[in-house]
Amino acid sequence: MVQPAMALDAAKPEPVIAAQHLDLTFQTNDGPVHALRDVNLTINKGEFVSFIGPSGCGKTTFLRCIAALEHPTGGTLTVNGMTPDEARMRRAYGYVFQAAGLYPWRTIEKNIKLPLEIMGFDRAEQERRVKNVLQLVDLEGFGKKFPWQLSGGMQQRASIARALAFDADILLMDEPFGALDEIVRDHLNEQLLKLWARTEKTIGFVTHSIPEAVYLSTKIVVMSPRPGRITDIIESDLPRARPLDIRDTPEFLAIAHRVREGLRAGHAYED
Amino acid sequence: MSVAAKHPALGGASGLAGLLGKVLPVVTVVMGIIVIWYGASVMMNRAWTLDQMQRQNIEMTGWEIVAATMTQERPVLPPPHQVAAEIWNTTIGEPIMRERRGQMQGNPRNLIFHAYHTLWPTILGFAIGGFLGVLLAVGIVHSRAMDLSVMPWAIASQTIPILAIAPIIVVVVSNLPALNNAVDQGWISDDTKLLVPKALISSYLSFFPVVVGMVAGLRSPQASDLDLMRTYSASRPQTFWKLRLPAAVPFLFTSLKVSIAAALVGTIVAELPTGARFGLGARLLTGSYYGQTIQIWSALFMAAICAAALVMILGALERVVLKRMGARA
Numbered sequence: 191m192v193q194p195a196m197a198l199d200a201a202k203p204e205p206v207i208a209a210q211h212l213d214l215t216f217q218t219n220d221g222p223v224h225a226l227r228d229v230n231l232t233i234n235k236g237e238f239v240s241f242i243g244p245s246g247c248g249k250t251t252f253l254r255c256i257a258a259l260e261h262p263t264g265g266t267l268t269v270n271g272m273t274p275d276e277a278r279m280r281r282a283y284g285y286v287f288q289a290a291g292l293y294p295w296r297t298i299e300k301n302i303k304l305p306l307e308i309m310g311f312d313r314a315e316q317e318r319r320v321k322n323v324l325q326l327v328d329l330e331g332f333g334k335k336f337p338w339q340l341s342g343g344m345q346q347r348a349s350i351a352r353a354l355a356f357d358a359d360i361l362l363m364d365e366p367f368g369a370l371d372e373i374v375r376d377h378l379n380e381q382l383l384k385l386w387a388r389t390e391k392t393i394g395f396v397t398h399s400i401p402e403a404v405y406l407s408t409k410i411v412v413m414s415p416r417p418g419r420i421t422d423i424i425e426s427d428l429p430r431a432r433p434l435d436i437r438d439t440p441e442f443l444a445i446a447h448r449v450r451e452g453l454r455a456g457h458a459y460e461d
Numbered sequence: 462m463s464v465a466a467k468h469p470a471l472g473g474a475s476g477l478a479g480l481l482g483k484v485l486p487v488v489t490v491v492m493g494i495i496v497i498w499y500g501a502s503v504m505m506n507r508a509w510t511l512d513q514m515q516r517q518n519i520e521m522t523g524w525e526i527v528a529a530t531m532t533q534e535r536p537v538l539p540p541p542h543q544v545a546a547e548i549w550n551t552t553i554g555e556p557i558m559r560e561r562r563g564q565m566q567g568n569p570r571n572l573i574f575h576a577y578h579t580l581w582p583t584i585l586g587f588a589i590g591g592f593l594g595v596l597l598a599v600g601i602v603h604s605r606a607m608d609l610s611v612m613p614w615a616i617a618s619q620t621i622p623i624l625a626i627a628p629i630i631v632v633v634v635s636n637l638p639a640l641n642n643a644v645d646q647g648w649i650s651d652d653t654k655l656l657v658p659k660a661l662i663s664s665y666l667s668f669f670p671v672v673v674g675m676v677a678g679l680r681s682p683q684a685s686d687l688d689l690m691r692t693y694s695a696s697r698p699q700t701f702w703k704l705r706l707p708a709a710v711p712f713l714f715t716s717l718k719v720s721i722a723a724a725l726v727g728t729i730v731a732e733l734p735t736g737a738r739f740g741l742g743a744r745l746l747t748g749s750y751y752g753q754t755i756q757i758w759s760a761l762f763m764a765a766i767c768a769a770a771l772v773m774i775l776g777a778l779e780r781v782v783l784k785r786m787g788a789r790a
Contacts, residue, residue, distance in 0.1 A: 278692065283692070287685050288685075291685050291689055293686070293704070293707065295707045295708075295787050296707075304693075305693045336787035
């Protein structure tokens with residue numbers, strides 16, 4: 191399972207996120223709903239991990255647990271060796287939502303400054319970081335625009351810039367490109383890989399597109415619903431440098447096939 | 462890239478046509494109302510003219526009767542031109558100030574003078590009501606106890622007829638020792654003292670729309686907007702200033718416009734039962750004492766003009782603020 195590109199770090203994988211026997215049950219009027227049951231997963235530093243599965247499989251819920259937006263009802267979960275709440279207080283992660291969620295009354299620049307203002311960075315540092323991340327997501331010159339003046343793909347890039355601005359080591363992305371069309375999506379996937387290579391972040395990425403998951407990830411976590419659980423964890427042996435046409439290679443198709451099998455095994459397609 | 466750079470260009474040539482397109486419907490409606498109004502004037506004033514005809518035993522043709530309904534001194538429904546003439550005569554035709562006992566004073570024959578006496582308490586009451594409304598809304602949104610306790614009272618307060626409690630408020634406030642003390646000490650004048658109960662009644666009517674609108678506005682951010690704040694471990698004050706408050710601004714302006722009209726009504730109502738000498742309410746009251754329908758109508762129009770002006774000022778402010786907050790042009 192050791193990949194060539196990871197050979198240097200692979201000597202000692204550093205776990206960043208570790209879940210053991212994680213359970214989360216929501217109490218609803220219709221009785222308990224098992225959103226997550228017995229989830230065991232370790233994500234190492236620098237990995238790109240995709241969560242894939244049909245709606246209701248708990249992939250978003252798991253991401254929200256890491257972000258301390260939901261609280262597990264059983265098992266243990268650590269982020270950087272801390273509880274998720276502590277990790278959040280120490281700015282462990284940046285979170286990108288499905289909708290760009292830029293505040294419409296703030297310019298792109300001011301939107302990116304939002305976390306910086308809250309975390310108390312000084313003015314000069316804010317300016318420096320905004321300039322830096324705008325460049326990172328290829329949005330130089332758009333800082334003074336309001337969100338509605340940008341296309342959907344550009345808005346999502348701005349939202350990624352906002353999550354990167356305070357230099358968290360972990361980037362959690364909840365179907366960030368789900369609402370975008372195929373062409374824009376391909377383009378953003380390519381850019382995201384470049385960004386990942388440059389920043390060396392650990393990325394958790396929720397999707398329900400098999401090609402997207404296989405194209406982006408070093409590890410693919412296949413989940414299934416009722417109760418939400420992990421059915422397969424696939425380590426990808428694709429090289430880290432991935433041109434878009436890698437998706438036509440037999441290696442790529444083999445992994446995609448295994449993901450599809452995993453989804454089927456979890457009875458993901460029943461009803 | 463051109464998407465962001467593109468701005469809708471307003472053509473100069475289409476400007477005149479655009480203006481005409483805006484003005485024409487308004488003019489059409491106004492013309493319609495005037496025609497109906499004249500018709501109603503003739504119908505309603507005819508009885509008196511016919512009665513006079515009979516008493517004086519004279520014959521009149523149909524057109525003479527119509528003409529006579531246009532010029533009565535105390536018509537049941539004064540026709541538009543009589544009201545217009547009255548408004549002209551009591552604004553432009555009268556000095557605003559006059560000399561009395563060697564002092565320059567406001568001229569009570571002037572309608573602008575009365576409007577002034579109604580507008581100040583209105584603005585003051587609106588300011589108090591608006592401030593109070595925002596404060597209550599912030600409390601309601603942040604405290605479950607306040608949400609459960611304040612809202613029913615706020616709603617109940619609006620079900621009490623303002624006409625019933627206005628005299629009580631006037632009597633109580635006028636007799637407040639602190640207020641009388643202030644007058645005795647010369648800190649405030651008697652006129653200013655009269656302004657206080659009017660402003661309070663006006664704020665009583667104007668706080669409510671602000672509470673309702675502001676609560677809706679402060680609760681308007683979506684779950685994901687709030688989640689974003691949580692991922693930053695933002696404090697409640699930070700979430701309030703950076704998310705809830707800006708999100709509520711469009712709601713605030715909408716309710717402020719309702720609120721300022723209510724404030725004006727509140728002030729006028731406050732002037733009715735108190736024997737106020739000045740103000741549009743006082744003008745309405747004296748008009749009805751002496752059957753001066755023309756005076757009543759002109760005061761009503763002045764009130765409408767004031768309300769329209771206040772709402773327009775707020776509308777202009779709204780446009781400026783929302784534009785700075787990135788609203789689409």
